[in-house]
Amino acid sequence: MFRDVYTFLYKGSGSDKYMILFVYLLSCLGEVVEQCKPINEGYVLSKYFTQWCPACQKMGPLIEEISNKIDRHGANLRIRSVDCDECTCTNVKSYPTLELSKDGEVLGRLEGAQDYDAMVEFIVSHTRVEKGVFDGHVMQKDAAVKSLTKSDFLSGFDGPHVVLFYSREDDKYREMFKELAKIYDGKLSLGEIDSAESSELVNRYDIRSYPSISGIFNGLVVPFIEKEKTPSMASLIEFCDKLIEPSFRNLTLSKFDEVASKLEPGEPIYVVFHKNLALASAYFQRMAHMYKFRASIYRSDDQALFERASIFPKELGAGSDPSTSPSHEDAVILSVYKNGIFYRYSDTFGDEAKITDWIFHTHYKYLTKIDNHNFYSIFHGLKPAMILLTRGEEFVDRMNEFSADRHLGTPYTDMIFATMEIDEYPLFIPTLLPKLSTPALIVFEPWVNLFRHKKVKLTEANFTSAAMDAYNLYQSNSLPLYPPKPRTLLRYCMLGGLVLGIGLYCSSRTSFAKKNK
Secondary structure (H helix, E strand, C coil): CHHHHHHHHHHCCHHHHHHHHHHHHHHHHHCEEECCCCCCCCEEEEEEECCCCHHHHHHHHHHHHHHHHHHHHCCCCEEEEEECCCCCCCCCCCCCEEEEEECCEEEEEEECCCCHHHHHHHHHHHCCCCHHHHCCCCCCCCCCCEECCCCHHHHCCCCCEEEEEECCCCCHHHHHHHHHHHHCCCCCEEEEEECCCCHHHCCCCCCCCCCEEEEEECCEEEECCCCCCCCCHHHHHHHHHHHHCCCCCECCHHHHHHHHHCCCCCCCEEEEEECCHHHHHHHHHHHHHHCCCCCCEEEECCHHHHHHHCCCCCCCCCCCCCCCCCCHHHHEEEEEEECCEEEECCCCCCCHHHHHHHHHHHHCCCCEECCCCCHHHHHCCCCCEEEEEECCCCCHHHHHHHHHHHHCCCCCCCCEEEEEEHHHCCCHHHHHCCCCCCCEEEEEECCCCEEECCCCCCCCCCHHHHHHHHHHHHHCCCCCEECCCCCHHHHHHHHHHHHHHHHHHHHHHHHHHHHHC
16 A cells, blocks of 8 residues: 555646545555554544453454444554553553553543453544444354363363363353453363362362363363452453463563562562573473472573573583583573562572472561471471461462561561462371361470361452461460360360269268168
8 A cells, every 4th residue: 555655746747646545644644553652632532452361362353343443434444463461551550551642641441351342442432533434344163162071071171271170051251251261262272161060170270269260281180269259250351361471480670670660679680691502491391380389480582681690501502512511400590580689599409308498488578488408407497487378389488488587577477378279288287187277376385286277168359367376375375275175175075064063962961861770
């Protein structure tokens, strides 16, 4: 089209030149413009997206259709597409995000996946564009949620899956899964299985109650934890996006600055500095995938970021003398960025257990993670230990915050605050704490080998108060023992005492009667 306009302008008559230029500029009002720089004139619909976001990709054709109809009707609306992998999107919290503005002033926002009708209503309600402009949309056939059987879990899953375990036909998540199937069609598989069919999978997938949702992807099995009090589509989309989000992504200095600007105080990010991608991937690609819900692990070969961090990986020379070639630990360097400072991992290189432990403690400064190295010292030590028994680091961040408050302003504490991944010790609860529901807070007294626990269902909302209650009860020696001491002996003693009392009473009555005779 640009070539046609150029040819006409130089070969046409004077008045025709201005007319065709006007028509061309008018048609550009509906053109999707890809640019980082804001447009501050007229009505503008800005779409903020990332390349890896399926919901963004799903909305792409719909935005294009809306653009074509705006173009065809000459409506006064421009569409701007902003790739947040390339542009700085500091005010965007979720993808995709639609923003309508007029002369640079924001009129409204839509966050998350949207269907055609929702986007049309959004545009019409904030602009002067007639709704009839968007008539004629043809609905595509909906993607389906697959009904699973237990045999499907024996053969394994190819690609990312999100599975709903349900017990009620009218479960609200079932309707949400139908919507998710539309959004993630071709990017993510959605499946469901009822409680009767999944009874043998309860332990394998940590199904504590129904409904339960698990994400499954290349060896990674992660539970979905609802943040809201009621089922939330936004939380599900965030979970699905995280599951399929590429792991071990490359980080440039500009991208690092953008990521760092969004960090909460104390929140870390991990960067593998390297000059050899194959070597870096061999050591950390799988770990980045398996830990994507726990920690953000990036890679970087950007010299500018090397200089910012003052960390300089060495280059392995092809065919160089092995005696002078740098070791792998000097060529691939794991670091953490936290509170404005880079820290380098300095323990045994390539030891996944030690790296995992280092990642945990740089993430949760005030907690001890119970593992094979410290198990004996904690359970045969001198201090009581308040332990969060959990799976998948559920509530670990809350426990870290609670422990941090106990450490505030004190050189030491009289209690160890720890967390235990119970899947690593499957016999711990059945053997020592039978029938205990998890996640749970317990206190262990090593000098008498006793556990203490107050039954409470932990949630995001009540965790801190429940932890404080258990802590205060223990300090006042009022936290109940678990399991409770058997009361059978007490009942037999009471019954024996009662029988003895009655016997003595009867005996005394008999003796008294004989004397009176």
